[in-house]
Amino acid sequence: MIEGVKVKRLTKYCDDRGFFAELVRDDEHLLEHFGQASVSMSYPGVIKAFHYHNEQDDLWYFPSGNAQVVLHDLRPNSKTAGITDVYYMGEENPILLLIPKGVAHGYRVLGGKPATIIYFTTKSYNRKSPDEKRLAWDDPSINFDWTTKHR
Incomplete structure (x- = not known):
């Protein structure tokens, strides 16, 4: 696992009305500071990759659909510099994934239905000076x- 990345398994409380799950609480200390919450939907097969931040951490959750999430540690002083890690997230594996600043990240929607991502950041988006550096998906x-891979 890449240094600084955290995974939180979610607990679903189900009844005949549906379910409830806590995503993130301030007493879990997943984010050092809360900045913004956002939501996005992507269609099957779409790849959104790669980008990274110098100043903010991201906390990702896929409530619907499924995604292959790829992280690559760009931090030169990290014990895991240069390591690539893959996580499978979504309906079939409801987890929260903390992505530290300096770690490139992206995802591909898996299966035949769209995927929705809800993400939290430690800083709000600044249109005049965005903390978002891009790398090509390939x-x-x-x-x-x-x-x-088909077996």
């Missing part, structure tokens, strides 16, 4: 193969 320095 960046050779990461060299990640996004294709699904």
Whole structure:
């Protein structure tokens, strides 16, 4: 696991009306500071990758659909510098994923239905000076193969 990345398994409380789950609480100390909450939907097969931040951490959750999430540690002084990690998140695996600043991240929607992501950041988005650096989805320095392997 990449240094600084945290995974929280969610507990669902179900009854005949549906379910309830706490996503994040201030007493869990997942985010050092809360900045913004956002939601996005992507269609099947879409790849949204890669980007990273110098100043903010992200906390990701996929409440619907499923996604292959890819992280790559760009931090030169990290014990896990240069490591790539993959997580499968969504309806079938309801987890929260903390992505530290300096770790490139992106995802591919899996299956035949759209995926929705809700994400929290330690800083609000600044349109005049965005803390968002981009890398291509097929960046050779990461060299990640996004294709699904059939056995």
